[in-house]
Amino acid sequence: MSDGPPAMAAPVCxxxxxxxxxxxxxxxLNLLRRIQQPVVVVAVVGLYRTGKSYLMNRLAGQQSGFALGSTIESxxxxxxxxxxxxxxxxxxxLVLLDTEGLGDVDKVDSKNDIWVFCLAVxxxxxxxxxSRGTIDNQAIEKLHYVTELTSKIQVNCAGATNDEDPEDCEFVRFFxxxxxxxRDFTLEMKRGDQDMSxxxxxxxxxxxxxxxxRKVSDYNLSRDCIxxxxxxxxxxxxPFPMAANNMKHLNSMSEADLNPDFLKVTDRFCSSVFEEGRVKTTKGGHGVTGSRFSHLVKIYVDTINSGxxxxxxxxxxxxxxxxNESAVNEGFELYEQGMENCSKNFPIDVGTLSAEHQRLEAMAMQVFLKRSFKDTEEKYMTMLQERVAKLCDQLINKNMDASEKLCWKLLSDLYLPIAANIEKGIYAKTGGYAIYxxxxxxxxxxxxxHGKKGMKGExxxxxxxxxxxxEANSILxxxxxxxxxEKQMAEARECEALQKQQVKVxxxxxxxxxxxxxxEQRSQEERLRRMVEKMEEEKRLQLEELERAMDCKLKEQKEMMEKGFRNQADIMNQEIEQLKKExxxxxEKEAGPGIFEKYIVPAAKIGATLLSTFLSYQIAPVFSDAH
Incomplete structure (x- = not known):
């Protein structure tokens, strides 16, 4: 599949x-950089020796791959x-991330657990x-890492928030x-006499x-964070996949040897992750490709290592x-390669050169818009168009030089017999002018x-x-x-012929x-259409991010109200109002008047630059005295 994942026989670190x-x-990271498709990223975390890797292998559609241990060692x-x-x-x-087990007693630095957990998030x-067993207070307390997320992750740059607007309320938008x-669940799922899902x-x-x-606060802390x-x-x-004494052979057991109920839950789990798993997004709702994901991984790890x-x-x-710099380079390289191929046929006429330029520029812009994002000030789009315009300017020069050299050689070659006749004095006689x-x-x-003369033929x-x-006048x-x-009439005809040629030029x-x-008009209209589509898509993603966060907060607020947690419900109401304002x-930005200034004017300016390039090269020589 184009731009999809490379074939991987097994996981890599x-x-x-x-x-x-x-x-x-x-x-x-290089494997990820090759992937230009959107990525759905599933990470598994948990205490070591709880069977995390088995689930990831099933999500990968494989019997084995991620390491399954059969001893107490992680x-x-x-x-x-x-x-x-x-x-x-x-x-x-689908990007599957299997993390090392939390709480491994053999770890040199147990502080790494929180950073592994943060990276997974x-x-x-x-x-x-x-986890194993049941979701009881002990199990939730083991998930204490979630309570440290607010101190280990920032949503906004330093100074972007204040005490009245704590940014931990924003985590729901991005987590x-x-x-x-x-795992190994054996209890009946009931609350009183009522069955529970x-x-x-x-x-x-x-x-x-x-x-x-204090006791209640400690009890609520992890729950509140989740x-x-x-x-x-x-x-x-x-449920248990098999008898306990066979658990160490789980990765080599066939499905026929596994508990059917375990397999049913496993299938439901995989289907749910596949169907409901979202594309990884960044702040602002922008979808993440494999290439973008590689940058996130390196940025976060480098930040953690820097302290x-x-x-x-x-x-x-x-x-x-x-x-965006990569998008500029990728778009420009496509244009450059295409125009290099075109230049092999120089000289060519203006129409052919213009059509090829517009075609390749449109393709370059399409490549750029597909990969770029959040180019709110059109800095990178303008960078691409300026590089395209500069190369186009150079190619016009190159094409004109090729046309001028070819045409002058052609004219010189055709003129050789006439030059020889002048040298011999063939025209220096009565009636010589008519022969000339x-x-x-x-x-x-x-x-x-002659069919191929290029831009400068006439x-x-x-x-x-x-x-x-x-020379003609002298012979005349x-x-x-x-x-x-008759000489005056012939001289007038010479002048008229020259003027006709000038008019023809x-x-x-x-x-x-x-x-x-x-x-250029067609190209600009297409360029504007694509840019507006890009703008609308980015706006849609931003609104979806806000709506998803509001829906989550409204659902949580309703439950808090029903359970009598008035203070929590009031806090959530403030958060919901803030999301509504955003x-x-x-x-308002979407419906605002800035669309013309933001998109049409820059594109028209670039188009005018290219048009003026053709104008300067095409019209100036007509009125030059150099000829």
């Missing part, structure tokens, strides 16, 4: 956990990655938390969907207690620069019949005739056969200019 800290693996170190074609979403890539669009996979079981386990004492940070929550309860706190906004700023004129007109006819003929006018004056009146220039104008501001 994406982030190493070394004695020097977390380190990205360049070869794995097998996965760092974060491992497997990229496969998405089984449900066409032209999407920052990088994924679906976060799977894997992944949360899936709790409960797995999702209801999770929500029951996450219910808050009323009260303000409820507030993650936009959607799901639960899957897996700083990863910031979503800063990551987007850095990624915008890297990706006949041979010169024959030469001109042969020149005009202009070079006009220049040639101008330079030979003194020396012809004793002609009377003075001007008409040709006008036709060329009209062709360029029409081509949405209104985005809607």
């Amino acid at each position: 994406l982030i190493e956990n070394t004695d020097q800290g977390l380190q990205t693996v360049e070869s794995s 097998k996965t170190k760092g974060i491992w990655m497997w990229c496969v074609p998405h089984p449900v979403k066409e032209e999407h890539t 920052l990088l994924s669009s679906t976060l799977v938390y894997n 992944p969907d949360f899936v709790w996979a409960v 797995e999702d209801q079981y999770l929500e029951f386990a996450l219910e808050l207690k009323k009260g303000r004492n 409820r507030n940070f993650f936009p959607t929550r799901k639960c899957f309860a897996f 700083s706190i990863p910031c979503l906004e800063n990551a987007v700023v850095v990624m915008v620069k890297i990706e 004129r006949h041979e010169r007109d024959t030469m001109v006819a042969k020149y005009q019949q 202009e070079m003929l006009e220049r040639f005739l101008q330079e030979r006018s003194a 004056m020396a012809d004793q056969k002609l009377s003075e009146v 001007a008409e040709q220039h006008q036709q060329d200019l009209q062709r360029v104008r029409e081509d 949405k209104e501001m985005e809607m």
Whole structure:
């Protein structure tokens, strides 16, 4: 599949956990950089030796791949990655991230656990938390890493928020969907006499207690963070896959040897992740491709190693620069290669050159718009168009030089017999002018019949005739056969022929200019259409991000009201109002008057630059005295 994931026979290490800290693996980043499809990123986290890798192998559609340990030793170190074609979403890539087990007693630095957890949250669009047994208070307390996210992740740049608007309320806009996979579950899923679904079981386990004492606050802390940070929550309860004494052989067991109920839950889990898993997005709702994802991985790991706190906004700023510069280069390289192929056929006429320029520029713009994002000030789009305009200017020069050299050589070659006759004095006799004129007109006819003269064909003929006018006049004056009146009439005809050629040059220039104008008009209309589509798409993504966050907050607020948590409901109401204001501001931007200044004017300016290039080269020589 074009721009899809490379064939990977097995997972590769994406982030190493070394004695020097977390380190990205360049070869794995290079794999991601080749992927231009949107990525759905699923990361699994959890305590070590809880069977996380088995679920990831199933998501990859494989029996094995991610390491499954059969001893108490943790097998996965760092974060491992497997990229496969998405089984449900066409032209999407599924990126699976298997993280090392949390709480491994053999770790040199246990502080890495929180950073591994943070990276899983920052990088994924679906976060799977894997645990064993039941979702009780002890299980939730083991997920204490979630309470540290506010101190380990920033949404906005330093100073962008204040105490009255804490940014942890924004996490729900950018954090992944949360899936709790409960392994080896043996209890009946009931509340009193009522059966519960797995999702209801999770929500029951996450219910808050009323009260303000320290014990209640500690009880509510992790639950409150999970409820507030993650936009959607799901639960899957897996029974034992087989007898306990066979668990160490899980990766080699056939499906026929596994518990049918375990397989049913596994299939439901995989289907849910495939169907409901979202494309990874950045702040602003922009979809992430494999290439963009590679930048996120490196930015976040480098930030952690520097001792700083990863910031979503800063990551987007850095990624915008890297990706947009790459988009400019990719678009320009396409244009450059196409025009290099075109230049092999120089000289060509203006119409052919203009049409090829417009075609390749449109393709370059399409490539740029596909890869670029958040180019709000058109800085990178203008950079691409200026580079295209500069190369186009150079190619016009090159094409004209080729045309001028070819035409002048053609004229010189055709003129050689006439020059030889002048040298021999063939025309220096009575009636010589008629012979000269006949041979010169024959030469001109042969020149005009030549098919490939390029942009300067008529202009070079006009220049040639101008330079030979003194010669023709000398032969005319020396012809004793002609009377003075006949000489005057012949001289007038010479002047008239030269003027007709000048008019022909001007008409040709006008036709060329009209062709360029029409081509540029069509190109500009197409360019504007694509830019407006890009703007509308980015606006739609921004609004979807806000709407998703509002829906989540409204659902949570309703539940808080029903359970009597008035204070939490009031806080959420303030957050909802803030989201509404942001949405209104985005809607106003969309309907605002800036579309003309923002898109049409810059595009028209670039178009005018190219048009003026053709104008300067095509019209100026017509009125030059140099000829």
